[in-house]
Every structure is written in structure tokens, then in C-alpha cells.
Amino acid sequence: MGTTITKEQNSYAANAAAQNLSARFSDAGITVEIIAHNAGKRFEFVRIICSPEQWRAVAKHLKNELGVNHCAMVTGTHYPEGGDRGWEVAYHMHRWPITDVEAHTMIVHSGESLEGDDIPMEFEIFINLPPGDSPAVPSVQDLWVGADWNEKETWDLVGIDFEGHENMHRVLNPHDSPVGFHPLQRQHKIRYHDFNEMYDDPQGFGRKPVDEGRVK
């Protein structure tokens, strides 16, 4: 049988992490929730919603107190439709029981016997930003090296500014892309229509005379 993490372990770890975070940040107005996935094993994870000013403190706490050692991905999302949320940055992190080993030795964890902070846990951090042309959050590049290129990519594609990020440059778009061009922002339409028109007419057969010469 393959080793695994049980539901009890997962639930215990999620509760312990959420309590720890709530105790530390309850006065600061940071939301800490335990959410279960909707499919698969329905495991629980910890969701944190904080402001950009609080993010560095939360990140340091995650790394130093809760042992979060893997910054999996950074996602920026643009919400131009109005409301008080213009942008959102989502950090996804993992905690895994990984330590260095001596030469010619190895650690073979048995999932069922892991305890406390060794139990793998998933963290999701949402940072909401107000509408505007210059969304910015503090960088955590110095805490997790893995955040470095994730943040570069998020700036490149979405245009979120990471304050304190060293050596920020284009990674996926061409290096000579125009300043301020970030293709995942909503004002850039795929082809030249919005998604629903393209969906009805994917081949472009219904083009109008005014569209002649335009790229479809």
C-alpha cells in the first residue's frame, strides 16, 4: 500500500495552523479560514486574506513559525469591472517535511506517522488591492527563492509591482515589450473581440467589412 496522509492528520494540521495564525494576527484584522476542497479527497487548507501592508509580517510568520518552505505559485488577477477590488494577488504555499540529510542517508517518511508541523499543509493567501493603474504588493523574494521567478512572471504578465524585488525583468514576454504592456490585464482582448463573440464565431466567418485587414 502506498503511504498517505489521513483526513484526521490533515484536519488537525489545518486547525493548528489556523489557530496559530488567528492568535498572532487576530487584532490586525486578517481573515484566517479553513476551507475544504470540493473534489478528490476533500482535504482542508488554510486561506488567509490580508492587506498588502500586512503581507510581509504574515509571510515571515508562515516561514519562521509554521515551517512553510515552498512557495508554489503567485497569481495576479485583474478586476476592471468596478467595486473596491481592482486587483488580487494570490500566493499558494506548501509545507512539506523536507530537511537536509547526511551523506549516504535518507529520510523515508511514513505519511500516517507524521505529527505536528511535519504534516503537509497547503496555504492560500489572498491580497486584495484597490483599483488603479499601479497595483503593488511587497515582495517575498528574500524569504523564498522560489517566489523570485513567480513574481517576475506575475509582473510580466499581469503588471503587479512587487516592491523590493531585485532584478525585475521580463521573463515570458519579449524583453523589448512596450513599458506597461501586461497581456493578462483585461483591457487586452484575445484577438480583437471579447471572449463570447469569439466563442460564437471561432473561425471569423461572420466578419464585418469594417474588420477587413484586422488580424483575427
Next chain:
Amino acid sequence: MAEMWITMGPQHPMTHGLWTLRVKVDGETVTDTEAELGYIHRGVEKICESRDFTQITPYCDRLCYVSAMTWAHAYIMAAEDLLEAEVPERAEYIRLMAAEVQRLASHLMWLGAFGPDIGNLTLMTWCLRDREMFLDLLQELGGSRMHYNYPRVGGVKRDIPIGWANRLKAKVKLFENRINEYEMLLDESTIWLVRLQGVGYATAEDQINAGVTGPNIRAAGVNTDARWTNPYSVYDQVDWEPAVEKPTSIKGADCYDRYRVRMEEMRQSCRMLLDAIDKIPGGANTHYQPGDEMLITKAPTRAPEGATGFSTYECTRGVSNFYLQGGGDNRGKNPYRVSIRSPMFITIPYVAKTMIGYKVADIPAIMGSFDPCIGETDR
């Protein structure tokens, strides 16, 4: 001697794809490096925003042409999380088998490409010969040789064909002997050992902090594997152990350890496949019609606004993540945002930095041992 920058790539055998490694050399010693990516950026995340949840699967297949099945599964798990879809147990077994066959094919492609890097050209032909056996099996499932478009939200496209299980068993048993053959060939080759041992050290903690996952971190002596740390599918019901290797130095795993751990991982995939074929609910030699409730359940096609889906999946090169946001009524059947985490996108810049201090001739060995794939890197 004066230091100078030289450029390896985008057309270079070391790169295994299109990217550039800029190397600063002092004589034969590498003193600084810089990775440049993005040559085949296709904007998959943007395209996916205007496709519905089923239409996104083929794009995810094409993220990595060496490992299409695992990438499609990584996406489909996030879509199921978003749309709240249940998967029947038989479909979970079929998915597990499809992903593990793909893992074998992908590791064979890696070994085949790694051989010429080190100077062993024979290995390429041998590995591609074996890989073809497994691609044939996947072709029977998905209908094409490389891009299968096989999983669906809530299940799989169609059942395993009659006789597929027997063919799988025969091929896996044949291949188990071939792994031993390859190991005998390689472990007694002086060139192979001299070029792999003692270069490209990377410790476990360094790697996880830099975001490197998968076989590369298991080579450094820790058996962390998303198949058990973030359990999904039916990996807890089949017989396997995460492959793990004892690193040869306090400095961490070298290229040889990373080669060893992938060989062991292929053995574990074989073990898993043989066990899953016996345990599959409904029997391996029954064929259910497409759409049968043993294969797929009904799932909603629209996701409410504010809903999110996230998946953690052990791809062949490391842990891949998908993060989806539902769009509500004004987005129709499309997601609002699709975000992809590719393990290699994070690994390549890290590997570039680990080369510092080694010789220029070690670069292909170090780079190849991490198994780069540029399709998924550039997305």
C-alpha cells in the same frame, strides 16, 4: 585570464528545447550564469480565459508534449475542485494507470535525451524503442500518439479497450527487465560515472526553498511526493513507495543520484501499474460504453463567481499546480482566470545558478539531470 560571457542556446543540444543559458566563464570555470526563457510563450493562460472547461484540456496537453497526460490531469483536478465534480472509482484507477504509463514514457524520453548529453548515443535509440510501447498504450486510450485529450471533468473520455490490460501487463513485465539492462549498461560505463558523479550538487532544503520539487528533491534524500503528501486519486490503495535516493555527499544530490532516482521511479510506476490492473473496480477486461456511470459523472459546466479551484499534482518533472477562478453568469462557461505553475519554470533558473563553480563541460550533465522541458516552462 579575462572573464567573458558566452551564450548557449537557443539552438544548442544542451538546452533540450528553446531557451538561452548565458554563461560567464573564467577559462574553463563557470563563474556566473543567467537563464533567458520565453522563446515559445504561447499565452495559454490568456487563451484559456476564452474557452470552456472541456476545451481547455487540449491546451493543457500541449503544455508539455513529453508528458501530456499528467498535465491534462493536473488541470482537470483543479476544474473538478472548482465545479464540485465527483469522479467514479473506476475512472480514478484508469487515470492513475494513464498517468503512470505517461510517467514511464516521459522518464524514458528523459533518459534517451540524457544519454547523448553524456556521450552515450545508443541509449537514445533504446529508450525511444521502449517509449513507443507505452505511447501505443496511451494511443489506445486517447486516440493520438502525443496529445490525448483523455480526462474529462468528472471522469474519463472512454474506457480502457478490451485486451489493453493484457498488453499493459506484458509490456510492463518486459520493461522491468529492460530497466535492469539499462542500469547494467550505464552503471558499468566509466564515461557515464565520471561525467555524472561529483557534479551538480543540490541539497534538499536549498531546492525546496527555490521551489524545485519532484524527482530532483527525492534524489537529495527525502521521500516527499505530492502523491502522498497531498493525496489524490487512488494512490493510497495501490502498492508503491516513493522513489528516494541516498545523496552521495553532504553537499546534496549529484547528477548520478538524480539519474538513480528516476530509474527507481520507473520501477515504482511498473509496480503500481501491475497492482492497479488487478484492483480496478469492474475488472480490467470489461469495457463500459463512453458516458457510463462507471466512467464519468455529470458535472456542472458553469462555475459561480468567486469560486476557486486548486490542484497539486505530481507531474513527471515535479509538482504542478493549477489555480482557477469561476466567472459567474457574465463569463458563461468560461473561467475568469487560469493560472499554471510549471515546476520547470522555477527549476531552470535554480539549476543555472547551481552550475557556478563547475566546468563548462559539466553544463550538459547538470542541466540534463534536472530534466528540463521548455513547453511547460514557457506556457
